[in-house]
Amino acid sequence: MQEIPAIIERVRRASSSSQRLDIVLDKAFAQIEVGPGQLFLARTTLMLDPLLREPWTPVTRDQAQLTVELPLGKEYTPGQYVNLIGPLGKPIPLRETMRALLLVAIDATPASFLLLANAALARGISVTLALIGGAQHYALEMLPPEVEINRAESLAAWDQRDQALKWADQVVGVAPPPYDTEYYTQLLDMCRAARMTVPEGFCYGLFQPPMPCGIGACAACLISCKGEDVPACLEGPAFDLVTTLRGEATR
Ligand code: FES
Structure with missing residues (x-):
């Protein structure tokens, strides 16, 4: 994790x-190496205002250039200075031997999956993305064309669910805080209903608290894992x- 000066080249x-x-x-x-799911904390002013940096998760990486996807609303301009801290956390683990990866975005943008999806596709792994609830409105043209898409109003209404999980x-x-634990509990229950067993290393959730x-110093992002509280900024975002x-509850 380092402090990195950067410039916005294109918006x-x-x-x-x-x-x-x-x-x-x-x-x-x-x-600098950036793995799938790792993020940066960005500040676009030279002042400490706002105090809280913005979380930026890369969607593509090309040598010295990162591309991030952000909601509309805040304006950025080409040539603007950015101070980044990162990359934070650990890359989302991808099993050595696998043929099919299932990504599930629940009421959250799937942008934090894009580096992972491209890494999996490059290894010849098939990738399915389920867009659930508010995630259904994500623009499909921003996804790699090889990704198979499922869409549903809710996890309960996702009719290809059992087949996809099997x-x-x-x-x-990926689900937004503070609903992440609730949605991940449902997702894990559905994995257990669809499969004989759900071993460790099969089902991950991205935790993205403020x-x-x-740097692991403020305890604001603690996640309870294996009976210990661990900072998502160092050990996450995938748990x-x-x-x-x-x-039960994680925070
Ligand atoms: S952000 Fe401070 S401990 Fe993680």
């Missing part, structure tokens, strides 16, 4: 609700749901 509208920013990292950091070798969900410090939801 473009990506859909009716989102924009994409191409960001060029300072050349001293051009080779065929998957690994499942990763991260004021990003194995079999161990994290053992018991």
Whole structure:
């Protein structure tokens, strides 16, 4: 995790609700490794106002350039300076031997899956993305064309669910706080209903709480995992749901 100066090179509208920013990292950091799911905390002013940095998760990476996807609303301009802290956390684990990856976005943008989906496709893994609830409105043209799409109003109304969960070798969900635990509990229950067993390492959820410090110092992003509280900014964002939801509530 490092502090990285960067410049916004390009800003473009990506859909009716989102924009994409191409960001060029300072050349001293051009080779920095960024894994699927890892994120940066960004500040676009030279002042400490606002105090809380914005979480930016890359959707693509091309040498010194990162692309992030953000909601419309805040304006950014080409040439604008950005100070990044990151990359935070650990890459989302991808099993060595697998043929089918199932991604489930529940009332959340699937943007944080895009690096993972592309890494899986590059390995010849088939990728299915279920867009549930509010995620149904995500613009499909922003996804790799090889990704198979399921859509449903809710997890309960997802009619391809059992088949998708049976065929998957690994499942990763994303849902917004504070509803993440509730949705992930439902997702894990559905995995258990569809399969004989759900081993550790099969079903992950991305936990994306506010991260004021990003260095494991403030305890604002603690997730209970295997009976211990661990900071999502260091150990997340992906947590194995079999161990994290053992018991019940995570925060
Ligand atoms: S953001 Fe401070 S401990 Fe994670």
